[in-house]
Amino acid sequence: MKCPNCSAENKDAAKICKKCGRDFRLPPAWFPNWRWHVRTLASIYVCLILVFFVVKYALRQLPPPYHIRDIPPETTPWLKYRGK
Numbered sequence: 001m002k003c004p005n006c007s008a009e010n011k012d013a014a015k016i017c018k019k020c021g022r023d024f025r026l027p028p029a030w031f032p033n034w035r036w037h038v039r040t041l042a043s044i045y046v047c048l049i050l051v052f053f054v055v056k057y058a059l060r061q062l063p064p065p066y067h068i069r070d071i072p073p074e075t076t077p078w079l080k081y082r083g084k
């Protein structure tokens with residue numbers, strides 16, 4: 001039996017690796033590769049972008065006092081309004 005950790009040759013009946021001491025009764029550790037990282041990070045970013053647009057849309061549906069862009073410039077003269 002080859003040790004999955006250090007690939008040292010052990011007896012088939014061995015419970016732990018004689019070289020590194022890895023316990024063979026435990027399931028092999030899972031090491032994600034770079035594809036997994038790319039996929040996971042991409043899905044996290046897609047979720048964050050979707051949440052941003054959902055929250056943006058939800059905030060647009062709020063009544064006027066809570067919709068910051070609908071506050072007239074006269075009430076907030078300390079803010080600089082470009083364009084208008």
Ligand SMILES: [Zn+2]
Nearest residue numbers: 003006017020
């Ligand atoms: Zn080993």
